[in-house]
Amino acid sequence: MYFEVVLEKQEDNGFTAYVPKLPGCISQGNSKKEAIKNIHEAIELYLEDLTKEEFKTLKKKVEIVKATVSVSG
Secondary structure, eight states, rough: OOOOOEEEEEETTTTEEEETTTTTTEEEEEEEEEEHHHHHHHHHHHHHTHHHHHHHHHHHHHOOOOOOOOOOO
């Protein structure tokens, strides 16, 4: 299952990462790499807490795609 992750650069030079399809699933890091690592862990924890019914509903809402993303800066 793949999720869109949004990275936002913060004024303090850190990054905030969140998953639009998973309300409340948010993390941060001092670098892009750290923010992505942290949001990966946050997604795993988020999914562990879902009931079977919630997970089935989520699977219906999430489009499964593969994409390569290049980020500059």
